[in-house]
Amino acid sequence: MTKPNKAAAFIENLNLAVQEPRSPSQPRTREPKPRKPPPTRAGLKHIGGYLDVDTVEKVAILRARLRLDNSQLIKLAVEELHSKHMAKRAFGDT
Numbered sequence: 001m002t003k004p005n006k007a008a009a010f011i012e013n014l015n016l017a018v019q020e021p022r023s024p025s026q027p028r029t030r031e032p033k034p035r036k037p038p039p040t041r042a043g044l045k046h047i048g049g050y051l052d053v054d055t056v057e058k059v060a061i062l063r064a065r066l067r068l069d070n071s072q073l074i075k076l077a078v079e080e081l082h083s084k085h086m087a088k089r090a091f092g093d094t
Contacts, residue, residue: 047074
């Protein structure tokens with residue numbers, strides 16, 4: 001009784017799986033790469049902070065009432081504080 005030649009069977013099956021070589025005149029078909037969405041935070045700087053529970057609750061209430069996200073809410077608060085500070089400076093109340 002002889003053993004079957006496993007190596008020959010492997011090579012034969014491997015040759016069946018190999019694709020026919022393409023001629024240079026046949027164009028390659030590529031699937032288009034999925035497009036990445038444009039970065040929405042390009043050119044922006046992250047500013048974070050650690051807040052107590054009461055302040056976090058106030059932020060959540062303001063976000064809901066004003067329908068703003070955290071970034072929009074922080075920007076609004078900084079702009080209002082800055083305008084008040086600049087008004088005090090204009091009148092000499094530093």
